[in-house]
Amino acid sequence: MADITPHETRLDLSQDGAALTATLVDFPSVSGTEQPLADVIEQTLRALPHLTVDRIGNNVVARTNLGRGERIILAGHIDTVPIADNLPSRLDENGVLWGCGTTDMKSGVAVQLRIAATVPEPNRDLTFVFYDNEEVAADLNGLGKVAAAHPEWLEGDFAVLLEPSDCQVEGGCQGTLRVILHTAGERAHSARSWMGSNAIHAVAPILARLAAYEPRKPVIDGLEYHEGLNAVAIQGGVATNVIPDACTVTVNYRYAPDRSPAEALAHVREVFADCDIAELVVDDESPGALPGLSHPAAEAFMKAVGGSAHPKFGWTDVSRFSALGVPAVNYGPGDAFYAHKRDEHVVVDKIHQCEARLRDWLTA
Numbered sequence: 001m002a003d004i005t006p007h008e009t010r011l012d013l014s015q016d017g018a019a020l021t022a023t024l025v026d027f028p029s030v031s032g033t034e035q036p037l038a039d040v041i042e043q044t045l046r047a048l049p050h051l052t053v054d055r056i057g058n059n060v061v062a063r064t065n066l067g068r069g070e071r072i073i074l075a076g077h078i079d080t081v082p083i084a085d086n087l088p089s090r091l092d093e094n095g096v097l098w099g100c101g102t103t104d105m106k107s108g109v110a111v112q113l114r115i116a117a118t119v120p121e122p123n124r125d126l127t128f129v130f131y132d133n134e135e136v137a138a139d140l141n142g143l144g145k146v147a148a149a150h151p152e153w154l155e156g157d158f159a160v161l162l163e164p165s166d167c168q169v170e171g172g173c174q175g176t177l178r179v180i181l182h183t184a185g186e187r188a189h190s191a192r193s194w195m196g197s198n199a200i201h202a203v204a205p206i207l208a209r210l211a212a213y214e215p216r217k218p219v220i221d222g223l224e225y226h227e228g229l230n231a232v233a234i235q236g237g238v239a240t241n242v243i244p245d246a247c248t249v250t251v252n253y254r255y256a257p258d259r260s261p262a263e264a265l266a267h268v269r270e271v272f273a274d275c276d277i278a279e280l281v282v283d284d285e286s287p288g289a290l291p292g293l294s295h296p297a298a299e300a301f302m303k304a305v306g307g308s309a310h311p312k313f314g315w316t317d318v319s320r321f322s323a324l325g326v327p328a329v330n331y332g333p334g335d336a337f338y339a340h341k342r343d344e345h346v347v348v349d350k351i352h353q354c355e356a357r358l359r360d361w362l363t364a
């Protein structure tokens with residue numbers, strides 16, 4: 001059962017992480033409807049005298065100002081994907097909490113709030129970021145809006161995103177580049193094909209390059225990444241009796257974070273350098289993020305949380321911190337495997353474990 005109803009203005013942060021997660025889950029906040037939850041989080045944090053609180057839109061940033069030598073950012077999104085008939089939350093007899101947002105990522109948000117409330121004198125200054133619209137189009141992303149409007153709110157030495165990672169550290173993330181390769185030809189009737197030049201046939205060397213391509217597996221800060229260069233779409237043909245004069249191949253390059261977007265593009269141009277390409281158009285690009293695990297704050301974090309780090313192959317918001325010069329990792333109690341699913345759930349012990357390890361790191 002929810003411990004608050006929407007007209008109440010504060011969360012009870014003395015309840016344990018699991019109960020707080022249930023409270024947050026029972027306060028629906030599907031992307032685009034986060035305002036009531038952002039209001040409650042803001043009011044709850046404003047009541048804590050050791051924090052200064054700022055807000056833009058439905059994004060709330062709270063900070064300690066103790067003059068410590070380092071500043072750590074703990075960040076999480078407060079929105080969820082649409083509810084799949086899986087609310088209210090339900091705690092079963094095996095210590096598993098079920099419901100929309102349990103794993104992605106209200107358990108992580110609960111840990112942020114618990115640390116905010118219970119560690120008033122951390123050994124490093126802390127910045128807590130709660131943001132909206134992570135589960136929808138990138139241009140709506142609240143963390144991106146904060147970064148654009150108030151980058152100084154996100155200054156720090158190291159950031160932890162409490163996204164579901166099953167209490168494993170996931171460092172950095174790969175970048176992604178999508179290009180469209182155009183080949184050209186000359187139209188002719190297929191009965192007199194020698195009068196034209198076939199743009200679909202001109203794609204053959206491009207596909208041969210892709211099929212033979214050997215992706216890099218660079219090791220960065222001890223993490224092995226695994227790149228990929230693949231055709232993801234192909235389009236061509238005018239009519240069944242026409243030699244086509246145009247064809248396109250869409251190529252997606254997922255690259256390790258030791259390459260910049262410009263270097264990734266240069267690499268793709270080089271791969272196809274001696275193919276007969278009429279035009280290469282960049283369709284989409286997002287930079288990767290370095291794991292930054294050699295930073296002293298990150299090293300201390302790894303020591304405190306234990307285990308080994310794993311690379312993140314997909315693109316995540318750690319990249320937004322990386323773009324601001326702040327190394328970042330994912331470390332949260334949820335299990336990404338159950339994110340966005342009807343049977344979304346989180347193991348309560350993981351919530352306690354995540355909170356305890358972060359507390360150890362920030363109070364040692």
Ligand SMILES: [Zn+2]
Binds near residue numbers: 077105134163164
């Ligand atoms: Zn998430």
